Amino acid sequence: MKGHDSLFLLLFGFALWLAGTIYYELRGPVILETTSRIYWINFILSPILSSIVCILILRGRHIPQSAWGSAALLLALPGMIGEAVLLANFSSLMPRLQPASGGKYAAFLFAAYALFLGIAEMVSLKAVL
Secondary structure (H helix, E strand, C coil): CHHHHHHHHHHHHHEEEEHHHHHHHHHHHHHCCCHHHHHHHHHHHHHHHHHHHHHHHHHHHCCHHHHHHHHHHHHHHHHHHHHHHHHHHHHHHHHCCCCCHHHHHHHEEEHHHHHHHHHHHHHHHHHHH
């Protein structure tokens, strides 16, 4: 992986996190604080869709599959750090959401990062074998 790819992945990861955070600040009450059915549909779809976007980024940048594990970390780390700060200050940074929704929001994040990082690691391991 080239040096400029690393910088791109970090910056794009930050931009993706920021866009997602703004989306959930605006739409979060409709997703997290309505019916159980709406929540679970979104809980399944959000990680899948965000993983697809991230995989398309890796493919679009022509990142070798053997480097997908490290590339995925570069893409995910800005968001994971941002989410740690956001969740520690959930009530003040996500004022449209009830404080009790912080756990549901964190579950979305955990599932999304885990799915993408897991896929990227499996692709990397398969490429090396």
